[in-house]
Amino acid sequence: MLKILSMLVCYYHADLRKVIVEHLGSLEIVKVNAASLEKVLCEFFEKNNIPWNNLVSMLMDSCAVMRGSKTGLEIRMHQYCPNLLDIDGDSCHHIHNAAKKFSEPFDSYLEKLFSDLQVDHQWSPDQVMYLKEIAMILNLPASSPQRGFVPHRWLSAYDASMATYAMMPAYRVLYYGFLSTADKELYREPLELMYTKYHVNQAGRARIKVVQEELNRKVTNEEEYVLCFTGMTPQGRERKKRVCQKLWHEETTTVLRLSIYMGLLAILKEYVMVFQGSQTLVHKLHDRQLELFLAFMACFVKAEHITQALREMVLEDHMLLPSKEVYVGQEADTFRSQNPNHALLVPFLADVRKAYITTAVYLQKKLPLASPTLTALSALDPLLRGHSQATIQLKRLSGMLRHLLPADQDIQRELVRFNVDLTIPSFKEGESIVEWWGHVFDKPDKYPSLSAMVKCCLSIFHGPRVESSFSLMNEVIEQRSGNMNVPTFNAIQTVKYTLQSRGKTAVQLFRREDVKFGEVDRTLCKNINSAAATYKRQQKMNQKEKQQQQSKYGSQASGSAQQAKKQTAEEEKRARLRHVAKQRKRAMETLVVQAKKKK
Template sequence: MTYGIGNTFTQKTVDALQISPFSLNIDESTSNNNKRILAILASYFCTKQKRVLVEHLKSVELIKVDTKSVLHAIDAVFSELSIPWNNLVSILMDSCAVMRGSKNGLEVKIRQGKAPQLLDIDGDSCHHIHNACKKFCGPFEGYVEGLATDLHNDLKWSADLKQMLVEVCEMLDIPFTTPQRFLAHRWLSCYDITAANNIMMDAFRVFYYGFLTTEDKKLYKSPVRDLLGKRNVSTSGMDRMKEIWHELSNKKLTEDGQLRKERIIEKVIVKHKQTELCTSAVLKLLKEFVLLFQKKSPMIHLLHDAQEQLLRDFMACFVKAELVVHKSAAQLKAMNPGIDEGQFSRKSDMFVGIKAEKIIKESHSKDIVVMDFLKRASTSYIQCATHMQKKLPLDNAMLRAVSAIDPDARGHNETVKCLKTLRDSLRHFLSDDDVEKLSLEVHRFQVDTSLPSLKKA
């Protein structure tokens, strides 16, 4: 690939970037051998395929990751491949100080010394949402993430334990999935992992019952028996279950293995109610946003409206609906969810998901576990909403202008203004004749009834 067709593909991309406007997507990460790698992706419109392509341009090893080093690496790639800085439209990257610092960040330095025409499209919105998820999970102090990590590590290297768990799942008629590792750099992975582990939670309870001490087995025997009865486990299945429990109780464990199983037992058996409550369904909102903007096709025309709707939907989960339903993006950003001025719904009315809602209804109003959960959930909502208000570029004039490209926005005078703002921002790439043609097209676009509605597509 490197010296054959891979080189051909790269050259086709380079040829396009030498003559066409393009955007970059850059990110720094650490490879498996602990080297710091700067990955550079390029997006451009392919005149042959009539669509925007996203291609890998180059991966560069860095010794030090700072603004000067990253800028030098990108400049070296441009010089090596004879790519003009004048063709660069925008750069997408995360919002760390090295990349987007307001004074000495990479974006500022490129705009000052290499590409003054560079558009401000803010940072990576998906990165913002992963960090928002981190803020939401913070008050729960790593409860579900820790469980996911322990389950993954406990079964990763033990083929016999994994096979016995598979048997338990078959007897309980539960689809088996290998517990996945929580990724600290992708916080929304906790939503996917927890959703999968919840499906197997009954199997985990039955399986790890085998590691309890004889005294604790007597204490939790009745709930486990009820669970097996509820799952209609056959007599032969019960006999096999006893054999599995016997094997587990006699299994020799390392000190780390013993401690890990004690942590798992505490969460899946002893504190199972708390574990079920801590599964937050609201993270699905954040997950759907990230999935929408991880597509290869250009979605920037939807970004401003999608961010506004996400914040409104999220705040409606814990703020009174009448206080958010008609607010603009600027008004949502100006709200102060950190101070209770009567805008919050009652804790019992917050959105917590149907499973948690059922547990709360079946519990006593003074249940300590429920009260603690609601308090933490309220704090999570406030912290996450505050983070999104601060980080989501709801006041970014460029993103607002680009949103006018959406055919569903046509037919309004405000759309004309936004499209002309976008035209002026791209003046560097347009001739006088192009500007005139585009100006006319802006007005024709508003009354073109033949365009499809993206919302209906």
């Protein structure tokens, strides 16, 4: 099977005064291994007369073919470019894999629920409609389960957890209709309590009952039921049973696991959100990874045992917090304090501890917490200028990139001058690091070597930018264009990235030369105006219909699902910070007591 190797290149564009990403090339690959990739890359560089010395670093995922410690592609590339900077693999991939590690002790309990909910609603538009109607009656911001868990992106479990937790009451009301007669009797009182909690009036309750009856038709045997959907498969019936099991029979287990996911995975998600964007943040890699690891460890390790030697730290039982103090998320913490002897609590906390330890070991192994390269790159931060460590680290960085710097210039003298140069403006909050370094680049006579070095460093890939090329690839190669040859695809990708890097749109590209006297397409203008009018009219009708329903069921306008998610995330973050502060205070008290005993 033919495969495509896509290569992106990142560099500082002097005319645009920014770091841009362009498509270098797409190549046909028949057999994927390190040797074949090495051969293809060498042929490409030779054909296009690209000097190997121009290569500063390579960013790939951490599979054995790409970054194997003995025969991986990156190791092979060192024979052509011995000064290649080692910035490790894509750290965002490491974080996604860490989320996967964390979920392993829970046997993908929630992930299976997310997938079942997603599949159950994906091909049932009427069920989605009923779900949103129930959410409106309960005054909940509705979100669709179709935008839930993505198996190859494990941190999507965080987003799915937030959405599922927010919609949990609506899901429970909806799937109550699929319960057997005996189970309906068993859970009738909790359902009534839910109605009372969410202030559902009689009209709303009557409508919900109609919805439940439309979704399910009971038969004589109370242990079985027949769904009214025509063509419902046995797999569909089993899927609904699994969902009902987790929403009603195992509600406590589901909520506890949602709580730990929402609380803990937020730490990992925050890191990925920083580096998956298009901003140049290579100077933040080391600090952010260190902050991430410390924040993660503080959730289950005693503060006094979290030392600076994080890479060599070995976790032992006496270093871990007791089960009643481990961070488990806001909802689970409330349950733990109110039900300290609950039967489900012990196995849950055991799984949480196992998840913490295995994930910490993985992060400790995969994150380059002691990388001298990333430490040196941190000195690019404009806020460090004026500190002696900035000069020291920039000197180390210049040693790593000596082959790219002018041989007749003394970069150490430039660094000393740069650190105290009053003509360089201070870094302003919100300013791009590339824009700030542009002030230094404007002084080529004063800082020739420093400018060359920094331009190389700012061009280092540090996020999953290659993933975006896959998205563009899916837009180009689809079912109707499956036979497109690779050179054509290569040309399309090159054009797309060129337009993207220069900030051009299709409208800008095809705009009229003479805006005032150029020919106007009257038909196009008419269609645009009529389309806008139709859209606005439909929006007003939808809004009016929604207001009528809210008035009928006595519900109020709820905020957006995004706002609700943001509020929940902020509450979880505050709870986590309170936990860390509490443990730090206890650690200080312990150290004070130990110091007094020594005296």
